Amino acid sequence: MLKDVLGALAVAHPLKQAIRCGDLMLTYDELFIMKERVKKYFAEELRIQKGDKMAFHLPNCADFIYSFFSAAEIGAVTIPLNTNFKESELRYYTSKCGIKTIITHSDLLAQWGQMPLMEKTLNFVLMDQLEWPTVDLKAESLLKSNPFSPDVAAIDSEILYLCTSGSSGRPKIIPKTPALLFSGAENLGTALDVGSQDRFLCVTPFFHANGFENSMFLPIINGASLVLMREFSPRSMLDVLAQEEITVLIGSPFIFSSLCDCADKAYDFSAMRHCLSAGAPLPAELKKTFYDTFGIKVREHYGASETGPVSVQFQDADEVGAVGKPLNNVRVKILDEEGRQLPPDMMGEVFISSTSMVKGYLDEPELSSEAFPSGYFRTGDFGMLDSEGNLHIVGRNKAIINLAGIKIDPSEIRNTLLSYPKVKDAYVTGVKNRKGMEVIKAIIVAHPDCTAKDIVIFCRDRLAAFKIPRLIEFRDSIPVDVMGKVIRSVVEK
Amino acid sequence: MSIEDVKDRIVEVMIRDLELALNPDEVYGTSRLDELFGMDSIAITELIIGIEKEFNIRIPAEDLSVEIFQNLETLTEYVKKLLHDEATMYIEGQDKT
Numbered sequence: 001m002l003k004d005v006l007g008a009l010a011v012a013h014p015l016k017q018a019i020r021c022g023d024l025m026l027t028y029d030e031l032f033i034m035k036e037r038v039k040k041y042f043a044e045e046l047r048i049q050k051g052d053k054m055a056f057h058l059p060n061c062a063d064f065i066y067s068f069f070s071a072a073e074i075g076a077v078t079i080p081l082n083t084n085f086k087e088s089e090l091r092y093y094t095s096k097c098g099i100k101t102i103i104t105h106s107d108l109l110a111q112w113g114q115m116p117l118m119e120k121t122l123n124f125v126l127m128d129q130l131e132w133p134t135v136d137l138k139a140e141s142l143l144k145s146n147p148f149s150p151d152v153a154a155i156d157s158e159i160l161y162l163c164t165s166g167s168s169g170r171p172k173i174i175p176k177t178p179a180l181l182f183s184g185a186e187n188l189g190t191a192l193d194v195g196s197q198d199r200f201l202c203v204t205p206f207f208h209a210n211g212f213e214n215s216m217f218l219p220i221i222n223g224a225s226l227v228l229m230r231e232f233s234p235r236s237m238l239d240v241l242a243q244e245e246i247t248v249l250i251g252s253p254f255i256f257s258s259l260c261d262c263a264d265k266a267y268d269f270s271a272m273r274h275c276l277s278a279g280a281p282l283p284a285e286l287k288k289t290f291y292d293t294f295g296i297k298v299r300e301h302y303g304a305s306e307t308g309p310v311s312v313q314f315q316d317a318d319e320v321g322a323v324g325k326p327l328n329n330v331r332v333k334i335l336d337e338e339g340r341q342l343p344p345d346m347m348g349e350v351f352i353s354s355t356s357m358v359k360g361y362l363d364e365p366e367l368s369s370e371a372f373p374s375g376y377f378r379t380g381d382f383g384m385l386d387s388e389g390n391l392h393i394v395g396r397n398k399a400i401i402n403l404a405g406i407k408i409d410p411s412e413i414r415n416t417l418l419s420y421p422k423v424k425d426a427y428v429t430g431v432k433n434r435k436g437m438e439v440i441k442a443i444i445v446a447h448p449d450c451t452a453k454d455i456v457i458f459c460r461d462r463l464a465a466f467k468i469p470r471l472i473e474f475r476d477s478i479p480v481d482v483m484g485k486v487i488r489s490v491v492e493k
Numbered sequence: 494m495s496i497e498d499v500k501d502r503i504v505e506v507m508i509r510d511l512e513l514a515l516n517p518d519e520v521y522g523t524s525r526l527d528e529l530f531g532m533d534s535i536a537i538t539e540l541i542i543g544i545e546k547e548f549n550i551r552i553p554a555e556d557l558s559v560e561i562f563q564n565l566e567t568l569t570e571y572v573k574k575l576l577h578d579e580a581t582m583y584i585e586g587q588d589k590t
Contacts, residue, residue, distance in 0.1 A: 084533060232534050234542070236554040254535060261542045264551070404535050433512050452515060453528050460527055468531030471514045 006032045006069055009223045013196065018220070019062045020244070021228040026062055028223065034062070037132055039070035046101060046123065050075030053097050053161070057081045057090070057104040057111075059230040060202050063127040065216060067103050072159040072178070079161040079173075080207035084464035087113035094122070097161055097173060097362075103127055155179045161362065162209050164305045165400060165409040173362035174209075174305050184308030184356030185218040187327045191312055192248065192274050196223035199271070201246040203229045203237060203255060209305035210278050210405070215250050224248075234258040238267055245271035252279040253286055254404035256298055257435060260289050269294055276301040276312065279405020281320050281393070283436040300324070302393060306377045308356030311391050321383065321393040329355040332391055333376065334384055344387045347394065351376040401430035402438050403466060410440075413459075413467055417442060420458045422450040427478045427491050431471065442469035443491055445477055494576065500569040502547055510543030511536060525564050532562065550575050 009018075010032035018031040026034065042048040054076050058064045068078050079097050081090060090112055093099070100121065102112070105128045109116060116124045160176040188194075200219040204211035219226050227244045229237060238259060241249065249272065256277055275290075278301040290298050300313040302323035310332070313324035326332045333341050334348040342348045353376045360368025371378050380400070383393040401408040410428035417426040425445040430438035444455065452472040459468045479487045504520045507513060511530060513520075523529055530536055540562075541552050552575065561571045 232538065233554040233557065234538060235551070254538075258538050258542065262545075439512065451519070453519060453523065456530060457528050459531070463531075464533070465527070465531035466533035466535065468533075470511065470530055470536070473514060 005221050006035055009220075013223060016196065016223065017225045019065060019226050019228060021060070021062050021230070024062055031062075031066060034132070035066040035069045035073075038066050039073055041130075042067075042070050042076070043074055046125065048074050048076050048101065050157075052076040052101065053079060053099045055079045055081050055090075055094065055097075055099045055102045055104075056207075057083060057085075057102055057108055058127070058206070059083055059105070060206050060211070060216075060228045061105075061230060062228070063103070063105070064206050065220065065226075067127065068160075075154075075157060075159070077158055077161055077175075079163070080212060081163065082207050082464060083108060083111075083205070084466055086111065086462060086464055087115065088462055089464060091115065092171070093163055096171075101125060160212070162212070162305050163207075164209075165407040165412070171409070171412070172364060172367065174358050175362050176358060180308065180356050180358060181213060181217055182221070183329065183354075184213050185221055187329050187354065187356060188214060188309035188312070189218055189222055191309075191314075191327050192276075194218060194222045194224060194248065198222065198224040198247045198273070199227065199245060200224055200248045200250070201227050201229065201237070201241060201244070203232055204250055204252065204405075208279075208406070209308075210250065210303070213308060214276075214278075214301075214303075219248070232258075234262040238262060241269055241272070242267045247271050247273045248276075249274070250276045250278065250301070252405035253277055253282050254280075254437060256282075256290050257286050257437070260286070260293050263293050267294065269296055272296050275299065278303060280402045280437065284320050285436075302391065304352065304377065304379055306358055306371070307352045307354050307379075310352055310354065313390075315390075319392070323391050323393055325389050326391060327354075331376075332385060339373075342384070344385050344389075347382060347384045350379045350381045350383045350391070350393065352379055353377070399429070401428075401440055403430070403440065404437060406466060408440065408467055413440065413442065413463065413469065416459060416462050417444065417455070419462075420455070422447045422454060425478050427486055428469065429488075429492055431492075439470040440467070441471040441473065443473050443475055443478060446474055450474070494573075496569060496573055499548075499573050499576070500565060503544060503565065503569055503572060506543040506547050507540065510539055520565065523565065526562055526568070537562065544572060548572060548576060550579060 009028045014029035015027050017025060018028045019026045054071050056064060056078050071078050079099060081093055101123045103125050106126045156177050156179055158175040158177055162174040164172050164174055200215060202215040204215050206212045206216050227240060275296050275298045277298050282298060282300045287298055300323050302311045303309040309327055310330050311324040311326050313322055331353045333351045335351055336342055336348045357377055360372055380396055381393050382395045383391060385391055399410055401410055413428045414426050417423050423444055423446050427443045429441055431441045433439050455472050456468055479490045481487050504517050507520060508515060513530060520529060526532060545552055561567055
């Protein structure tokens with residue numbers, strides 16, 4: 001099925017720009033050919049087979065895209081890993097997912113520490129070191145000589161594992177099938193009316209569900225053009241948005257806020273059709289500032305890795321957390337604490353069901369049955385449906401920190417802090433900074449000679465940089481109740 | 494502006510814009526910036542935007558490298574050089590008119 005998509009696109013518009021990444025430009029014809037070559041390399045040289053687990057430790061780049069479609073056609077499972085992860089985090093996911101092959105670039109290899117040398121069972125493939133013949137064939141001629149073969153990757157076989165932060169101290173793996181990916185792309189693509197005329201700027205990392213599904217998979221299967229940014233640089237991004245006549249930008253409040261901060265001249269964004277913000281609540285003031293600066297309305301987009309896209313706020317609304325009506329094939333219900341469905345305008349927990357929703361987490365039957373009761377996903381978000389069917393998100397009941405759209409489990413950071421001999425106790429939470437976005441705060445009970453710098457240095461070698469607490473406060477104790485549970489209202493004062 | 498003035502203002506930006514719960518002495522006494530906070534893309538972007546506003550300069554994306562953000566000295570020297578280059582360009586522009 002996936003093969004049909006790229007092959008069909010290559011035949012339909014072979015010379016259309018598929019990907020631009022810095023100086024590299026690939027047409028759909030060339031994308032198809034690269035995918036064929038990489039697939040041959042994976043299957044014949046690396047002996048990748050159906051069900052094999054492949055880590056993709058890559059920035060947003062062309063290597064990521066054709067390697068994913070190659071792996072999927074073989075029936076292998078792609079596991080995108082955060083490029084900021086440190087050795088201990090990479091080791092965890094490698095073991096948890098049974099990864100044997102790591103697709104990466106040479107400048108990221110050092111993050112694996114001793115693993116490339118010590119772990120003989122792991123095969124590290126440096127995509128930037130491989131040499132491919134110059135692309136000189138047209139996909140159509142290749143297709144004629146090599147007609148479609150039956151796909152190995154069935155519509156319901158797992159081809160993607162997304163790693164997400166857990167609320168119970170251990171990260172979870174979300175397995176996705178082609179059917180789920182296509183369904184999510186259709187649900188959002190229909191709402192946005194995505195077509196081959198669109199040009200997406202892909203800045204949200206592909207190792208996030210939002211980046212992978214909405215900024216990469218969605219535009220590719222629609223034959224749109226993708227302009228990739230390996231790293232986030234707001235000033236470069238402003239220039240690219242104008243020069244490349246971008247029509248769809250999917251970002252987070254942090255990205256939109258940084259763009260406003262860096263705008264120091266007039267930009268022509270007249271091609272822009274949709275600016276979507278996801279991952280964290282979009283402050284009303286930011287929405288206004290962005291409109292005042294660029295004349296473009298940022299729409300709030302709501303979704304979860306487990307469910308795929310849920311809604312987009314197409315109507316103008318100043319209210320924070322108004323995320324719009326559920327998309328096609330998405331159902332939302334609001335339940336009270338006893339599990340009773342609530343009428344419109346009543347606040348409760350948000351449950352989602354959609355055609356792009358997974359059935360559960362990998363190898364976590366208990367967690368899965370808790371998180372997916374009766375065919376719905378329990379989001380952990382509080383909200384309501386108004387009388388017109390618009391969804392409003394007002395908060396979370398899970399203790400997850402939301403750092404510019406990246407969900408972080410505080411207990412993972414706490415456990416790291418507690419492994420430091422100078423730390424006696426610790427509490428980790430998210431606090432709002434002056435821009436209204438969350439940063440990580442650690443409240444620590446430590447030996448008297450322990451400094452904030454000691455804490456940062458200790459974390460630096462064990463946690464990805466984005467998980468290191470920005471604010472560190474030392475206290476004499478962390479108050480707990482009779483059950484031994486931290487009294488959040490007191491400790492967070 | 495002296496190199497010490499540039500350094501003082503960068504330390505101010507760090508504490509103010511990154512909202513670090515550190516005093517200036519802790520920042521001065523550090524050998525590497527990644528001893529003060531997690532150097533992720535969010536923190537680096539906030540720092541760049543803060544420095545650009547503080548000094549009214551533009552840091553070109555192509556200049557961004559790990560070396561610049563290694564420690565307070567490397568960052569100070571880079572900003573000082575950028576200020577000097579911009580001042581030179583301004584004077585040259587004045588001469589032409």
